[in-house]
Amino acid sequence: MNDFIYYTPTKVIFGKGSETKVGALIKEQKGTKVLLHYGGGSARRSGLLARIEDSLSEAGIAYTELGGVVPNPRLSLVREGIELCKKENVDFILAVGGGSVIDSAKAIGYGVYHGGDVWDFYNFKRTPEGCLPIGAVLTIAAAGSEMSDSSVITNDETWEKRGVNSNYCRVKFAVMNPELTLTLPAYQTACGCADILMHTMERYFNHGDNMELTDGIAEALMRTVIKNAKILVKEPENYNARAEVMWAGSLSHNGLTGCGTDGGDWATHKFEHEIGAMFDVAHGAGLTAIWGSWARYVCDARLDRFVKFAENVLGIAPRADAAETARAGIEAMEDFYREIGMPVSLTELGIAPTDAQIEKLADQCVASTRDNLGKVRHLAKEDMIAIYQAAR
Ligand code: NZQ
Numbered sequence: 001m002n003d004f005i006y007y008t009p010t011k012v013i014f015g016k017g018s019e020t021k022v023g024a025l026i027k028e029q030k031g032t033k034v035l036l037h038y039g040g041g042s043a044r045r046s047g048l049l050a051r052i053e054d055s056l057s058e059a060g061i062a063y064t065e066l067g068g069v070v071p072n073p074r075l076s077l078v079r080e081g082i083e084l085c086k087k088e089n090v091d092f093i094l095a096v097g098g099g100s101v102i103d104s105a106k107a108i109g110y111g112v113y114h115g116g117d118v119w120d121f122y123n124f125k126r127t128p129e130g131c132l133p134i135g136a137v138l139t140i141a142a143a144g145s146e147m148s149d150s151s152v153i154t155n156d157e158t159w160e161k162r163g164v165n166s167n168y169c170r171v172k173f174a175v176m177n178p179e180l181t182l183t184l185p186a187y188q189t190a191c192g193c194a195d196i197l198m199h200t201m202e203r204y205f206n207h208g209d210n211m212e213l214t215d216g217i218a219e220a221l222m223r224t225v226i227k228n229a230k231i232l233v234k235e236p237e238n239y240n241a242r243a244e245v246m247w248a249g250s251l252s253h254n255g256l257t258g259c260g261t262d263g264g265d266w267a268t269h270k271f272e273h274e275i276g277a278m279f280d281v282a283h284g285a286g287l288t289a290i291w292g293s294w295a296r297y298v299c300d301a302r303l304d305r306f307v308k309f310a311e312n313v314l315g316i317a318p319r320a321d322a323a324e325t326a327r328a329g330i331e332a333m334e335d336f337y338r339e340i341g342m343p344v345s346l347t348e349l350g351i352a353p354t355d356a357q358i359e360k361l362a363d364q365c366v367a368s369t370r371d372n373l374g375k376v377r378h379l380a381k382e383d384m385i386a387i388y389q390a391a392r
């Protein structure tokens with residue numbers, strides 16, 4: 001077991017109707033002027049924004065609004081948000097949406113706190129030293145940004161997608177009402193389940209010591225998400241399945257499933273971030289399109305973890321040969337992705353990168369990780385190219 005720090009300061013308010021408490025929650029945080037930040041329209045159409053505006057008004061909290069966050073949230077809107085917050089003397093940001101809106105709010109929070117060019121934090125030039133306080137009303141179980149230390153932004157001048165991690169951006173409170181996810185298209189629900197799984201899988205597949213308890217939590221989380229993702233394909237209105245997935249989404253990315261391990265691999269995420277920057281795909285679908293190719297490429301380097309995953313998460317009976325068990329697990333995972341409507345290749349994702357584009361994707365992976373990608377196995381540029389090519 002490795003030493004670790006587990007820091008998860010976010011207050012969670014979980015359950016039906018919880019969004020009506022936001023006014024009181026912001027008051028508790030001493031917020032006086034709020035930026036209400038949201039996406040492309042789903043929160044307005046469902047009536048959620050109106051309920052939140054009422055809650056703010058009832059609590060006597062002034063607010064200004066900035067909508068229009070898109071999936072793979074853009075730096076240009078972040079810059080707009082920073083200017084708006086300065087002009088309106090905003091002291092608290094309320095993100096209403098999914099990972100994209102919350103990540104955009106975190107970037108705005110960094111920009112307002114520090115001044116200067118906010119992209120510096122995403123480009124290794126500066127390290128955050130603070131952030132405006134943020135609250136979240138979650139409308140999609142997926143990215144886990146409501147409890148993570150991460151913000152991922154796409155620079156729409158250079159088309160780079162980059163993340164920055166710091167505890168300063170951790171959300172003060174996360175309001176999670178599973179009913180708010182009932183309006184999600186089936187594809188987005190499935191993308192979310194895929195991303196939730198991957199946040200634990202990235203931590204589970206590592207190359208060093210692990211911790212029995214953490215492995216048990218991780219395996220239970222993965223089994224729960226797989227089971228309930230299948231239920232949601234057939235019964236999208238099943239509240240309990242939505243609730244299980246929503247809570248799993250937060251626990252999967254707040255650090256819990258990595259305690260005492262030697263750190264996560266994160267290669268699949270990096271591969272997806274570059275695909276997302278170049279082709280603007282949904283994050284969860286980009287992950288499932290590349291994961292099998294990565295898994296087959298690296299599994300021999302940590303066969304025992306892949307066998308454990310196959311047996312304990314996917315219920316594969318041990319085969320005579322451990323490598324066979326591991327590969328059966330990878331295939332079973334891909335069958336699951338297909339069952340929930342997720343792609344297992346770049347073609348199924350709807351993209352056909354050329355050789356030159358694959359080389360560029362690999363170059364970007366090297367640059368954004370400073371050539372330090374992969375825990376199960378370090379991946380150099382030629383490995384990345386091979387994995388992208390095999391995923392076609
Ligand atoms: O913009 P609206 O109209 O709200 O539509 C959104 C969007 O089109 C829609 N949606 C959300 N809630 C809805 C809804 N539609 C109907 N009903 C609802 N209740 O869903 C679409 C996707 O939303 P988005 O916020 O993009 O999804 P997600 O939570 O998957 O976030 C993806 C982003 O998070 C990043 C990803 O890279 C991607 O940019 N990630 C952030 C992480 C973090 N901060 O910790 C970790 C992740 O690994 C990930 O990289």
Ligand code: ZN
Nearest residue numbers: 143195198283
């Ligand atoms: Zn993710």
